[in-house]
Amino acid sequence: MKNDKKVFILIEAVLGAIVLAMAIFLLSEKSERDMDKVSVIVQNSGDNQWAAFIYGLKMAAADQKVELLVVNTETMLTVEEQKGLIDSEIENGADAVIVQPVPGQDTQEMLKRVRNRVPVMQAGYAASEERDASVLPTTEPDHYAMGTALAEELLKDYNGNLDGKTIGILTESGDSEASANRKQGFMDGIKDTGAKIRWTAARTFEEDGEVLLEDQPEANLVVALDDNSLTTAGECSAANNLHGAIVYGIGNSTEAAYYLDAGYVECLVVPDEFNVGYQSLTVIAESLGNRLRRSRDITVSYTVIRSDTLFSKENQEILFTMSQ
Structure with a gap:
């Protein structure tokens, strides 16, 4: 008699566990459908x-x-x-x-x-x-501020004097609000410094094909205003196709970080x-x-990174998110 009672209790416990498991499963499915x-x-x-x-x-x-x-x-x-x-x-x-x-x-x-x-x-x-x-x-990010930051970093390297320096500006999407504000911020930042814009290369979202940097006139500096432009400039610099121009730019990919680390890019402004x-x-x-x-x-926010600060403790999180 006692054994029958134990079996009955055991069966009830098993059935109860099955009902509970089904309830949890159904609630979980409902939760997923309701997300x-x-x-x-x-x-x-x-x-x-x-x-x-x-x-x-x-x-x-x-x-x-x-x-x-x-x-x-x-x-x-x-x-x-x-x-x-x-x-x-x-x-x-x-x-x-x-x-x-x-x-x-x-x-x-x-x-x-x-x-x-x-x-x-x-x-x-x-x-x-x-x-x-x-x-x-x-x-x-604040696009105008990033353009200004890029100009400030360039001016630091030339003691505020760009007299006689020529600049080429590269942007992937010249018709976007971001590109317009980044360029304006940069231009305002180098105003009255003696620099001359030698060329501006851009394509719209409606266009196909790439801008060929090696076909652009020779310039002392190349300023790239977005990640694709920056990596394009870095690649050309690595292949010695920029006529010795020094590259500054805005980028947020592992390729951008690589070109900075390898010395093909002088300074990188990284949007968060x-x-x-x-x-x-x-x-x-x-x-x-x-x-x-x-x-x-x-x-x-955004962060200004140089090759000597690329692997600093402060920039570890940035590099981590880039590589995910």
Whole structure:
């Protein structure tokens, strides 16, 4: 009799454990289905320049308990292509979108219409300089300040006197708000120093092909205003195709760090792309938690790095996020 009672209790315990396990499983599945989904669309998403940005997105997604999807893009997108990807993501259940916008007023108007359907955060820069932060918030570094910082570092190396020095300016996206502000910051920084701009090479998002640096006129200095331009200049410098020009620039990839370490780049201004990703997703997740809450503009920091400070304790975190 006692044995029968023990067996009965054992069976009850096993059944109870099974019911509990099923309840936990069902609750877990329900929790996963209920998670907000955020889709991220950037130009050429597989490029190494996005490593820190995507790492920041992933860390924020874990903290905010949202589902993250970085859309695979292999080329530079047009406005129409970007709109098509956004529409597709919303149709597939995206509750919000983070986007590196194709520069231009048309993109801004397109994103305003998207904002009527789901929250939108611009990452890196605004679609248009005529921005409306209350409708289209942006997470970005201070582009003008980075351009000014680049000029200040250059002037330190020449004791504030660039008389007779010629400069070539390279930028990947000459039609973006970021490029315009970075260039303006640099130009204001070297004003009345005697420097002469020998050439400016840029291409728009609508163009194909690369700017060939070796075809540009000889200059004493090359200033690269974004990561792709910086790595292009570093590669040309390593191949002795810059006619001896010294390279200064803005970059945030492991390749950019390599060219600095190898001596092919003199100075690097590094935007905090990890925080661009982390803050973009955090703010948009907060807006999903409160649909009446409007997202806000966020400005992240940047760091000036030289080859002798590249591996300093202060810069270890930057290098770590670049390599993720």
